[in-house]
Structures are given as structure tokens and as C-alpha cells.
Amino acid sequence: MNATLDGDVVRARGDARQRFHDARGYGRADGPDVTLARVEAAHLLYRGDLDSVSGMDFRAFFRDSVASEPSFAARFLVYADLRERGFYLAPVRDGWPGSASGPGGDAGNDGGADADILVFERGEKPGGPVAHRVRVVGEREELTTADLVGRTLAVVDEESEVSYFGCEAGGGFDGRTEYDLPADVEADLLDDRVVCWSPPAALYESAFYGQPVSGRDDADVDALQLSLLEAADLATRGAVDIDADAVIERGHEVEGERFDRRLSVYRELRDRGVVPKTGYKFGADFRTYDAVESVAELPHSECLVRVVTPDHRFHPRELALDVRLAGGVRKRMVFALAGDDSNDYLTVERLTP
Amino acid sequence: MNATLDGDVVRARGDARQRFHDARGYGRADGPDVTLARVEAAHLLYRGDLDSVSGMDFRAFFRDSVASEPSFAARFLVYADLRERGFYLAPVRDGWPGSASGPGGDAGNDGGADADILVFERGEKPGGPVAHRVRVVGEREELTTADLVGRTLAVVDEESEVSYFGCEAGGGFDGRTEYDLPADVEADLLDDRVVCWSPPAALYESAFYGQPVSGRDDADVDALQLSLLEAADLATRGAVDIDADAVIERGHEVEGERFDRRLSVYRELRDRGVVPKTGYKFGADFRTYDAVESVAELPHSECLVRVVTPDHRFHPRELALDVRLAGGVRKRMVFALAGDDSNDYLTVERLTP
Known part of the structure; x- marks a missing residue:
């Protein structure tokens, strides 16, 4: 089947709507036809479901898309990886499922602003409940806290492998030390x-x-x-x-x-009944214990905390290092954003969608 | 027993030479008497073997020493820790065992320049073969490559715990991939x-x-x-x-x-029959394989490599993070010092003396 490039979307007719949209969750229904984002059309070419887009094969269309859309290659790799994992997904884009003006776009979602791809819960069709708001980044990009909170970060490394981090507001502390x-x-x-x-x-x-x-x-x-x-x-x-x-x-x-900054976080954790001790051996500022009864019966510390400024720029490579080390010693990785008046916390963990 | 502060050393008489020097390897023999460095005298006070130094008890002498010698507290902690581990040791200092003009000071050792404490091989008396040239650093100090090569780094963290790193020139690569x-x-x-x-x-x-x-x-x-x-x-x-x-x-x-810098190291490793692949998931530049027969039967990668400039300043906290992560995945941590004309390598590992 052949499709046609029309501005920044791809249009397919015939039984394309039934085959690609209705049956497999690609694109946006457009009357009897289907409109595809470039990343979706590229994936259909890649699988051999489409033969060409305006005469371009996969290689030509991929080159054209890289020249037309920023970070296309990285988004394609993540899109293909998530499809491979058996999810329905949609690019974040006006009119597409889950986004503004699209099916399910008002379902209490925040529309996925700053995200690139919506991943719907396993077994759910496009426009249903969202499992992951995926932000795609190259390993060399710097990220702010706002880029991370509530997002699933998909990092494409220089050799094109994808790894995922879940980023949630809060540190998950449950201080009970008296x-x-x-x-x-x-x-x-x-x-x-x-x-x-x-x-x-x-x-x-x-x-x-x-x-x-x-x-x-x-x-x-x-x-x-x-x-x-x-x-x-x-x-x-x-x-x-x-x-x-x-x-x-x-x-x-x-x-x-x-x-x-470190003292401010230290004091707040102590005030909340959490015991912070040095995290030096883990390369962090603190390791923390929610509930210490006695040093003689010290529990496993639950978190590693790194203290940063609220405007800290996170590098994916450093995130990978911190989060991997924390995972290796069965602790949560928490970033403390120490502000002038108050501190915020951000928990980052590796995940497999 | 009481001893006397004399300038920057402590002198003890009576049976002190026999008790402290001959039997337990403290200080420098000085005719019938013994001359102690401050760190040695503080350790004897701490153990209760000396009662006072010029009227000062441990607390007073420790305060006086902190005011007199840079980094005294950190050196004392490491000295005490290494003594506890059952080694003979000596401060690096003219006339002391293993140092210039001291017993064993010409025994092919480099005198331990830039080191703070010599640790003699287990079972060996002061002045015998040296097991570790220990450089004592606080966790906040920055280190150059020259500070590290051939040294055992004793890092005193902010809560006064000591951890050790062995630092050797070379990366230990054994490339055999064809x-x-x-x-x-x-x-x-x-x-x-x-x-x-x-x-x-x-x-x-x-x-x-x-x-x-x-x-x-x-x-x-x-x-x-x-x-x-x-x-x-x-x-x-x-x-x-x-x-x-x-x-x-x-x-x-x-x-x-x-x-x-990364390309220069990449090429050199390939030239040497080593296969470098991205180390992103470990927060490093490369992971390396000495011998790849086929990707289908890929061996465990032996090293993580971080590429830095030759004038890189190492922070103990970052070293701890890198080396701990590498240890956790059973790989060697290698730093590649990428120069304009050639590259040097430095291997750092945690050790327990």
C-alpha cells in the first residue's frame, strides 16, 4: 500500500483506516481515511505494511523525516521499541488519541504537555487510560526538573539502545524514628x-x-x-x-x-523522623533510614539522596549512574531540590514498560 | 608514662624505646630513647599507653595537633584504622622507617613522596617491604592523576569513616579480538x-x-x-x-x-584489539571486551572506561560512585587520560588493606 505525504502528516486511503487505525491503533481517523504522523508512517514502512510514502521507501522517508522534524531518529527508535513491547501508543499531537481535541484527550489527562509519546495501559486502546507519558531524549541532552516530574524518560544512548526512567514528585519518606x-x-x-x-x-x-x-x-x-x-x-x-x-x-x-543546601535537607529529614547519614560510599549526599530503633539493629537504608539546586540540569548519563547504583544496592534514588525557602524531592527509578 | 613535646615531635625516655619502638614499631629510635611523630603520640595517648604529652591528655593533645598540623584529624583516623588492621606503619617523614635517611629508606622504595603513611607488608617490621603508600584525603579534596598513581588512597568521609582505593598506572587491557x-x-x-x-x-x-x-x-x-x-x-x-x-x-x-578525546581512546582501543561499546547504562564512556569471538557468544565485558583530560581533578565522591558501580557489576574501573598526542590509563579499585 502507498500513502501520501501532505505537509507534516501522511494520508492513507482505501482499507488503511481499518487496517492501521481501527485494528492496530495507528494515527487519527479522518472520515473514511487515516492520517498518520511521520513516526507512525515510518514504522509502517519499516514493518513492510506500507510500501511507500509519496514514492519514498523506508530509507528515503527516514532521511526526509530526520531533515524535517527535530529528534526524529530518537523518537522513531522509542516508538518502535514501545510498539515491540506490545502497547498501543500515540504521538503527543493535537487531534491524536489522548492529546487535546483527540479521542480521550479530556480523560483527566494533562494532555501530556512536554511529552512526546503517550503509552496507553496494557490492553487499552488509544485514547484510554495512559500508563506512561514518555519524553524522548538523547543521552547528551540536559533536563530540568520540570522535564522529569510525572514523565517516563526514554533515553536513547549513542548506540541507539533505549532505557527508561520513571520520575515522580516526592521522596517517599516515611519517617518514624523517635x-x-x-x-x-x-x-x-x-x-x-x-x-x-x-x-x-x-x-x-x-x-x-x-x-x-x-x-x-x-x-x-x-x-x-x-x-x-x-x-x-x-x-x-x-x-x-x-x-x-x-x-x-x-x-x-x-x-x-x-x-x-545540604544542611537544609538534613534538618528537614530529621524533622520528619528520617535519619540521614552520609552517602559518600555510594557517591551520594545521604543514605536515609525511615525507622531506627537502635544502631545495634540497624535496618537497611531505604534511599540514596543527592542534593541539587532547583535549577539543576540533569544529564542522562549521570542519572543512569546514580539510578543504576541505587538499584544495585536496593535503594530508591531521590533528588532533593534545595530551594531558598523549601525543598522538593524527586524520585527516579529505572523501569521496563 | 609521660612524654614531652619538642618542636614538632614528641620524645619519650625510660623504657619507651623498648615498649613502643622495638616491640610495636612506633617512632624513630634516637639512641636509648624514641622520637614520635604527633600522630604516633596521639595514638599512644588514645590507647592509654601514654598518659600525657607535656601535661596534655588525649583531648588537649589532639586539639593542639589539629591546630599545628594540616589534616591532622584525617591522618589520625587513617593511622588508627590501619593499626587496627594489624599492620606496622610509619608516617612519611625524614628519618622515619621507609623514608629518606630512615631505616629501609633506600630499599628500592621511592620514599613515598606525596604519600602520608607507609604501610609495611603484613608481618614485616617498619623499614621492610612496603605494601601501601597511603595518601590521606578528605572527601572534599580534589586530586590530580599524579596524586593517585601508585598510591593507596585513604578517603576519610564527612562522618569519619575511612575507605581505600588502590590506583595503578595502566588499564590492564589484553585485546585479542580479530x-x-x-x-x-x-x-x-x-x-x-x-x-x-x-x-x-x-x-x-x-x-x-x-x-x-x-x-x-x-x-x-x-x-x-x-x-x-x-x-x-x-x-x-x-x-x-x-x-x-x-x-x-x-x-x-x-x-x-x-x-x-573519546574518539582518540576509541581508536586506540580498537587498534589494540579491544572492543569498546557504549558504557551509558553504567554512566561511563565505554564498556570494553578484550576478546569477542562473536556477538552471539559475547563474553562479560571486563572494564568500564571514563575518558577525562590529563589535568582532570578527581573528586573522591565521584571516584567512590564510579568504582563502586564498577565493582557491583564485576568490572575494572579505568580512567583514560586523553592527551593531545597519546593516552594514558589509570585503574582504580576499592581495596581493604
Whole structure:
């Protein structure tokens, strides 16, 4: 069967509407005919269901489409991959299923703005409930938070493989850690850490602040080392007898404004009953525990948290690294967007549609 | 027992030489007495083996030392950790064992320049063969390649935990992949990738260039997608009929100078019989295979490679992320330092002394 390029769409007549639209969910019904987006027509050529579009075979039509539409190659690869996985899909486009003026376009969906492809729930026809609002990106593109929230990111790497990330607002924290803090424990600010001398055991064992100078039997010293973040938090709460401003100033000396952002997130998590500890060994800012009863029976930490600015540009390659590492150690990857007045959280996970 | 601070060392008399130096490898013999570095004296105070240094207890001496020597707290933590692991060690310092003018200081060692602590092989006394030249760094310090090569990095994180990385020159590649390339395969440069049309099967199946447009049964198209790196390499070798300069120019458009560095490493690895494929899913530039017989029986890839400039500054947190991820997927982490004329390689692995 042959179809015709008409501006930026492809029109097919005859039994095309029945074969492609009604039976297999391609395109937009147009009276007795069907109108296809370029990506749909390319897929039909690729499968051999269409023979040509205005005389062009797959190779010619693909070249023409790459020259006509930005990121066509990447969108085609994702479209083909998702079709292969057995979903009905539609390009996000006025009049197409699920988009504005299209069938199902008012079904409580947000129309998929900023998305490229709508994937309908398994077994649902185009225009039905949406499973994924897919945004297609090359691995070299930078993304803002707004690009990610509520979207399924389809990253096409330089060798044309596609991987998917689900991005949801919120960190999914469920803080349930309870403890009482001591008052005015003696402490020294030493270099870029703080040492508490003879602290009450519960400060470490229940509240999980700090790290004993040693857990060794042969030590003659009873002391707890605190990170600058822990010390600043405890000083503000009156638990250690040290000037909070001096600790924060030291934090600025060694980390600059990053220290403020991290402290803001640290405090908020503590306020919510979540225990943040350093995530250094995972290359993150924090690992977090929702519910610590005692350090002796420490649960698995649930999240890795990376603190960024609200205008942070995410690189797909860095996302892949963070999310893969978190998955490998069975933790959620959460980005904390530390703003001047409040913090937002974004959870990113690998998924297989 | 009490000792005395004398300038920047601590002197102990009586049976101190026998107890601390001869029996347990602390300090430098000084006639009948022993001279201790601050870090050694602090460790003896910490264990209760010394009672005071010039009237100072552990807390007072530690504060005094932090004020006197840069990074004292971090060096103390690493010293204590390594002692705990049962090694003899010595600070790198003129006259101390293993260092210039000290016992064993000429034993073919490089004196440990740029290192902070020498760790002697297990069971060996101070001045014997060196197992680790340890460089102590805080997690916020930046490191050059020269800081790393031949060193064991001891990173003290913000919560005072220590982790170790071994850093060796070279990538450990053992390329044994052999194949013949075709000539002048038809290809199109499309966006940021290249598509080869009807390529000989061996280009993918033996040489492992590219990615078939689809491995699907229902495809009507026989094509191989190449990354810009693969295409530039193949064009230079005359295997595909496309202008190498045009491909490289497109690479510059999308990646800037980073493309040149990656291409230089890509080519060198191919020349050495190693097959580099994208490392995107691991957040790296490449994953590499030493010996590919066929894609159908692809071995496990041995390395992850990150390409950096020769003057790259390594951040311990990023090192931790890369090396941990590589370890989790049982691969070596290799940094390729892509220079103007040649490339160097650096392998970094986690280790437990």
C-alpha cells in the first residue's frame, strides 16, 4: 500500500483506516481515511505494511523525516521499541488519541504537555487510560526538573539502545524514628569535624548521630565524631555546647553554598523522623533510614539522596549512574531540590514498560 | 608514662624505646630513647599507653595537633584504622622507617613522596617491604592523576569513616579480538547517528560495530545503526562510504572537544584489539571486551572506561560512585587520560588493606 505525504502528516486511503487505525491503533481517523504522523508512517514502512510514502521507501522517508522534524531518529527508535513491547501508543499531537481535541484527550489527562509519546495501559486502546507519558531524549541532552516530574524518560544512548526512567514528585519518606536529645554535650570543632566528649550513649545508639572515635576494645577514649552537618543540626537544637554559627561558617569554608543546601535537607529529614547519614560510599549526599530503633539493629537504608539546586540540569548519563547504583544496592534514588525557602524531592527509578 | 613535646615531635625516655619502638614499631629510635611523630603520640595517648604529652591528655593533645598540623584529624583516623588492621606503619617523614635517611629508606622504595603513611607488608617490621603508600584525603579534596598513581588512597568521609582505593598506572587491557572490515558500505549520517544499509553481517556479528535497527522478526529493513564514534572510526578505516570529516564535525556539534578525546581512546582501543561499546547504562564512556569471538557468544565485558583530560581533578565522591558501580557489576574501573598526542590509563579499585 502507498500513502501520501501532505505537509507534516501522511494520508492513507482505501482499507488503511481499518487496517492501521481501527485494528492496530495507528494515527487519527479522518472520515473514511487515516492520517498518520511521520513516526507512525515510518514504522509502517519499516514493518513492510506500507510500501511507500509519496514514492519514498523506508530509507528515503527516514532521511526526509530526520531533515524535517527535530529528534526524529530518537523518537522513531522509542516508538518502535514501545510498539515491540506490545502497547498501543500515540504521538503527543493535537487531534491524536489522548492529546487535546483527540479521542480521550479530556480523560483527566494533562494532555501530556512536554511529552512526546503517550503509552496507553496494557490492553487499552488509544485514547484510554495512559500508563506512561514518555519524553524522548538523547543521552547528551540536559533536563530540568520540570522535564522529569510525572514523565517516563526514554533515553536513547549513542548506540541507539533505549532505557527508561520513571520520575515522580516526592521522596517517599516515611519517617518514624523517635528519640530524645541531650542538652549541652561538651564538644570541640576540630578541622572539618566535631568531636563530642563523653556523650550520652543514646545520642549515637538511638538517635544515630555521629560515629564513635573507635569501636575498639583497646581505646581509652570515649568520644563521638560528628560531621559538620550533624554538629550544626545538634547545636541548633541545643544538644551540643558549641556555637552553631561557627560550625556553619566552617561548613562554608569547606563546601561553600553546597553546605547550606545540604544542611537544609538534613534538618528537614530529621524533622520528619528520617535519619540521614552520609552517602559518600555510594557517591551520594545521604543514605536515609525511615525507622531506627537502635544502631545495634540497624535496618537497611531505604534511599540514596543527592542534593541539587532547583535549577539543576540533569544529564542522562549521570542519572543512569546514580539510578543504576541505587538499584544495585536496593535503594530508591531521590533528588532533593534545595530551594531558598523549601525543598522538593524527586524520585527516579529505572523501569521496563 | 609521660612524654614531652619538642618542636614538632614528641620524645619519650625510660623504657619507651623498648615498649613502643622495638616491640610495636612506633617512632624513630634516637639512641636509648624514641622520637614520635604527633600522630604516633596521639595514638599512644588514645590507647592509654601514654598518659600525657607535656601535661596534655588525649583531648588537649589532639586539639593542639589539629591546630599545628594540616589534616591532622584525617591522618589520625587513617593511622588508627590501619593499626587496627594489624599492620606496622610509619608516617612519611625524614628519618622515619621507609623514608629518606630512615631505616629501609633506600630499599628500592621511592620514599613515598606525596604519600602520608607507609604501610609495611603484613608481618614485616617498619623499614621492610612496603605494601601501601597511603595518601590521606578528605572527601572534599580534589586530586590530580599524579596524586593517585601508585598510591593507596585513604578517603576519610564527612562522618569519619575511612575507605581505600588502590590506583595503578595502566588499564590492564589484553585485546585479542580479530576481524576483517568490509570496504565502502553504504551509509547515511542522520542526526547524531549513522545508519548503514545492508551491511555485511560480520560487521556486527564479529567486529561488533553498531546495533541492528531491530532484531525483530517483523522488520522489513536490514540496517545497522552506528554511533558517531563507530562511524568516524570505520570511515577512517575505509569501511563505510561516508566522509569521516563530516562525522567528526557532527560529533563536535553535539559533544564539543569531548568527542575528540573519546574518539582518540576509541581508536586506540580498537587498534589494540579491544572492543569498546557504549558504557551509558553504567554512566561511563565505554564498556570494553578484550576478546569477542562473536556477538552471539559475547563474553562479560571486563572494564568500564571514563575518558577525562590529563589535568582532570578527581573528586573522591565521584571516584567512590564510579568504582563502586564498577565493582557491583564485576568490572575494572579505568580512567583514560586523553592527551593531545597519546593516552594514558589509570585503574582504580576499592581495596581493604
